[in-house]
Amino acid sequence: MSDTLLELKNVSAGYGEVKVLKGVSLKVRRGSITALIGANGAGKTTLMRVVSGLIPVTQGTLALDAVDITREASSVRVERGISLIPEGRLIFPDFSVEENLKIGGYISRVRSRQSELIKQMYRFFPRLEERRNQAGETLSGGEQQMLAIARGLMADPRLLLLDEPSLGLAPQVVAQVFEKIQEVRSKGVTVFIVEQDVRSTLAFADYAYVLENGELQLEGPAADVRENPKVKESYLGL
Amino acid sequence: MDVLLSGQLLIAALVTGSIYALVAVGLNLIYGTMRMLNVAHGDLAMIGAYVAFWLFTLYGISPFIALFLAVVVTAALAAVLYLFIFKRVMRSVKLLDRAEANSLLVFFGISVILQNGSAYVFTTNPRGFQYLDQVLQIGSAAITANRLVTLILSLLLVFAVVAFFRFTMVGLALRALIQNRTASQIVGINIERIFLYSFMLGFALSGLAGALVSMYEQIWPFMGFPYTIAAFVIIILGGLGNLFGSLAAGMILGVLETFGIAITGPNFRSILIYGVLILVLLLRPQGLFGGKRVVAR
Ligand SMILES: Nc1ncnc2c1ncn2[C@@H]1O[C@H](COP(=O)(O)OP(=O)(O)OP(=O)(O)O)[C@@H](O)[C@H]1O
Ligand SMILES: [Mg+2]
Numbered sequence: 168m169s170d171t172l173l174e175l176k177n178v179s180a181g182y183g184e185v186k187v188l189k190g191v192s193l194k195v196r197r198g199s200i201t202a203l204i205g206a207n208g209a210g211k212t213t214l215m216r217v218v219s220g221l222i223p224v225t226q227g228t229l230a231l232d233a234v235d236i237t238r239e240a241s242s243v244r245v246e247r248g249i250s251l252i253p254e255g256r257l258i259f260p261d262f263s264v265e266e267n268l269k270i271g272g273y274i275s276r277v278r279s280r281q282s283e284l285i286k287q288m289y290r291f292f293p294r295l296e297e298r299r300n301q302a303g304e305t306l307s308g309g310e311q312q313m314l315a316i317a318r319g320l321m322a323d324p325r326l327l328l329l330d331e332p333s334l335g336l337a338p339q340v341v342a343q344v345f346e347k348i349q350e351v352r353s354k355g356v357t358v359f360i361v362e363q364d365v366r367s368t369l370a371f372a373d374y375a376y377v378l379e380n381g382e383l384q385l386e387g388p389a390a391d392v393r394e395n396p397k398v399k400e401s402y403l404g405l
Numbered sequence: 406m407d408v409l410l411s412g413q414l415l416i417a418a419l420v421t422g423s424i425y426a427l428v429a430v431g432l433n434l435i436y437g438t439m440r441m442l443n444v445a446h447g448d449l450a451m452i453g454a455y456v457a458f459w460l461f462t463l464y465g466i467s468p469f470i471a472l473f474l475a476v477v478v479t480a481a482l483a484a485v486l487y488l489f490i491f492k493r494v495m496r497s498v499k500l501l502d503r504a505e506a507n508s509l510l511v512f513f514g515i516s517v518i519l520q521n522g523s524a525y526v527f528t529t530n531p532r533g534f535q536y537l538d539q540v541l542q543i544g545s546a547a548i549t550a551n552r553l554v555t556l557i558l559s560l561l562l563v564f565a566v567v568a569f570f571r572f573t574m575v576g577l578a579l580r581a582l583i584q585n586r587t588a589s590q591i592v593g594i595n596i597e598r599i600f601l602y603s604f605m606l607g608f609a610l611s612g613l614a615g616a617l618v619s620m621y622e623q624i625w626p627f628m629g630f631p632y633t634i635a636a637f638v639i640i641i642l643g644g645l646g647n648l649f650g651s652l653a654a655g656m657i658l659g660v661l662e663t664f665g666i667a668i669t670g671p672n673f674r675s676i677l678i679y680g681v682l683i684l685v686l687l688l689r690p691q692g693l694f695g696g697k698r699v700v701a702r
Contacts, residue, residue: 221590245593257588259581270581273574274593322593 169233172197172357173218173249173326178227180217187213189381190227195326200348200358202368202389204402205378211361212254214378215330218359219251220244231326246274248325252332254361256315260304264295267303267314271321280323288317291347309340316347327351329360345371365402369393377402412546414667415660420552422659423559427614428632429639430566430651431607437583437646438603439495441508445516447632449479449608452519453615454624455527461534468536469554472616479612483604486515491604492597516633523626531623538621551620559617563652566610570648579603583646634675635662638682644692654693 173195181187187210195201205211216222220241228237259267268288272281289296292313333341352358362368375392377385392398432446453475460466494504537551570576582589582599643654665677
């Protein structure tokens with residue numbers, strides 16, 4: 168079993184005529200927390216969408232555990248263990264909390280363990296259990312984010328993709344969310360995370376990539392990236 | 406005034422309403438999951454009615470058995486149309502923005518083909534057959550046995566459909582897809598398969614309704630159109646994408662139509678139905694129960 172869980176080779180992708188990613192190559196090490204940072208519009212969300220299969224590549228390949236998944240549909244990738252917690256949460260507004268979790272456990276790999284997983288999520292986020300029958304759209308922003316994370320975990324992923332999980336949350340809640348992510352990783356889940364808050368993300372990740380205008384500018388262990396003069400200037404405001 | 410209170414009309418209203426509910430929920434399902442308006446929806450009821458008619462006339466097969474064949478025929482037609490036409494329309498990213506408009510034209514073409522094809526093959530002669538047409542007396546209300554059975558069956562089917570959407574994983578996936586296409590992909594729903602299921606289920610429910618009404622309605626190639634119109638009014642009334650709303654609104658339109666005609670006269674049917682449509686569009690365009698999100702992709 169190789170050290171690399173996810174590998175992108177020379178990946179290009181975009182939206183119709185709009186080219187966003189231009190030949191991105193990167194690796195996410197098994198068991199790591201790997202961060203992707205970059206300015207607004209750099210292409211971070213696009214990269215997450217490419218990995219989860221929501222948009223196709225125009226060039227390059229993706230591999231999970233050395234298996235080529237470039238042409239696989241998103242549903243197949245979820246079965247393989249890739250789960251996305253998307254930017255903007257995208258919970259199901261008319262579903263109750265419980266139905267949102269249930270549909271998170273839709274894939275056949277976990278369907279038989281659905282109720283057990285839901286219980287696990289309620290232990291993880293007791294707040295969700297209190298609100299189990301409430302409609303998704305009536306939850307507060309923080310509760311919606313917890314629900315989005317829990318829904319993503321329902322698929323029992325090997326690779327968890329997180330796109331700005333702290334967006335719009337109060338600092339204490341962000342700290343909680345980061346704690347939960349650490350906990351998930353300690354259970355052996357590999358985490359690939361996009362965050363705006365570069366400082367705390369680099370403090371918490373093992374490895375980091377910096378994306379600019381659809382191209383990788385820099386990579387390295389998070390501690391090194393944090394000390395990089397360019398990063399200090401552009402992202403840490405030092 | 407007596408007839409309005411006799412219970413006779415209420416039963417008739419429930420018969421019409423439950424059939425409407427079955428036809429409309431399928432239309433709304435296809436609209437909700439795929440954002441496509443099936444203007445050929447009522448024509449599938451026509452196909453179902455002909456299936457029942459021919460099986461009975463040629464082989465003496467009971468319409469209650471023909472129901473199953475009507476389901477198979479319409480579901481198979483749905484699968485063929487989806488796999489050979491609509492899948493391509495949906496897949497092409499370039500076409501996606503135009504998918505709604507293009508699909509409308511394709512459905513319109515399908516409707517024309519089904520109607521004129523039937524007219525060519527079966528002629529435009531109105532047909533009918535006698536099955537379970539003895540009149541039963543229930544209290545002061547008189548009802549033919551076939552209508553009573555239609556009422557019971559279609560109500561059972563409405564409940565079965567509700568249970569399917571509520572309690573099965575496929576039902577949950579269908580409702581998820583109506584709310585948000587991207588989120589559905591994210592949780593691992595194979596959306597193309599769910600599109601296929603909604604097509605098949607939607608077509609089959611319409612075909613089934615057609616087989617049921619064949620026992621007491623005139624069967625001819627253009628009998629589907631009024632059902633299409635009624636179903637459109639119902640899904641606006643019940644809320645676009647709101648499946649349970651369609652079932653309720655189907656019953657409501659059945660009541661409005663039946664009692665409305667009793668008060669005014671049979672020639673007023675279209676006026677009543679379009680009247681309801683215009684009133685709803687003016688007063689509650691989101692539907693009686695509020696529409697589900699019909700914008701998110
Ligand atoms: N659906 C779309 N159609 C066309 N262009 C898009 C679409 N989504 C994103 N883009 C463009 O692609 C570029 C990259 O967007 P992306 O969402 O990947 O950026 P991001 O790095 O996640 O930014 P942010 O930090 O603001 O979330 C942007 O210029 C954006 O305008
Ligand atoms: Mg983004």
